[in-house]
Amino acid sequence: MDRLSFILFGHAAFQYLNAACELGLLDLLAERGPLSEEEVREQLGLQERACAVLLLGSTALGLTVKDGSGYRVADLVASLRADGTWQKIKDTVAFEQDIVYEGQADFAESLLRNTNVGLRRVPGDQPDLYQRLGGNPRLESVFYRYMKSWSELANTHLVHTLDLTHTRRLLDCGGGDAVNAIALARHNPGLEVTVLEIPASAGMTAASVERAGLSERVSVQPCDMFADPFPSGMDCVLFAHQLVIWTPEQNTALLRKAHAALAPGGRVVIFNSMSNDEGDGPLVAALDSVYFAALPAEGGMIYPWRVHERCLREAGFGAVERFPVPGWTPHGIIVATKEAP
DSSP: OHHHHHHHTHHHHHHHHHHHHHTTHHHHHHHHOSEEHHHHHHHHTOOHHHHHHHHHHHHHTTSEEEETTEEEEOHHHHHHHHTTOHHHHHHHHHHIIIIIHHHGGGHHHHHHHTSOGGGGGSSSOSSSHHHHHTTOHHHHHHHHHHHHHHHHTTHHHHHHHSOOTTOOEEEEETOTTSHHHHHHHHHOTTOEEEEEEOHHHHHHHHHHHHHTTOTTTEEEEEOOTTTSOOOSSEEEEEEESOTTTSOHHHHHHHHHHHHHHEEEEEEEEEEEEOBOTTSOOOHHHHHHHHHHHHSSSSSOOOOBHHHHHHHHHHTTOEEEEEEEOOSSSOEEEEEEEOOOO
8 A cells, every 4th residue: 555655646746856856955954954844944934834744745755854853864865966966866856847747647648649648738839849848948948957967867878888989970869958969079089970959959059069168079950850861971870868759660760861871880879768678667667658658749658679679670770789777767778780781
């Protein structure tokens, strides 16, 4: 019953986490705790009942700990702050609260209709979430902060797994704020990267590259990946957090375009979350699939490895390799090669 209760009231558990982040409770206790309930109330500017509700939930959920009459932050949060991960968690919480949460109410209907019904809750008339974000600067900022943080939780493994010693030109498809392009370019001084990004976001991408001081080696090309041709003569094509958005048929079409853009011997790289081939987890992959089913586009989920590998074979690639990424996020890397004719 404890497990069922946690699922049944999971929406409330998340709201406690969001409130503890948004109101600054966890950072306050990490920096100044332990504090009494009265001190917490004074520092956060909360009335007595409101503070009691917040501390009841955060403590019952293990985000805070009560020692005598004082409250301190949980060891997990303290360790995440110490290793630099806590801000990435807060960026993820904001994304879930501001962008994902409302649209998930349409999850069941999205499954019944096999389309992203929850998109109706995001202002705009464009066909997918990413284009609608261009008309809402606040949500766009929340989204790209999250994507940068989500990538950074695992892209050190991408940087060290992907040997680009003999790679000169890399194409980053749907590169967002260029977080992965920047990391790869910094690690590989001889690498030139072209980032494809939708026109609504390409300016943001270019600004991120300029701030990183890499404009001479990382360029940005506005592009509709499905409608526009890919630049040719590439040595490597990267799809980072892209192929979880679309249907397998759309993914195969994108991979065929990547195949055409590559020189013989060139490689395509898929970097995103993966689910097990057996269809039984991991849990984070299952939970994240609610977002992809209900919101961003008409297809998508955290696909199992085998689905990506099937799409790669159908697109003409061979020599497929898997590289699981360690850690609590379900990231994985697949590398496939365009074989010589």
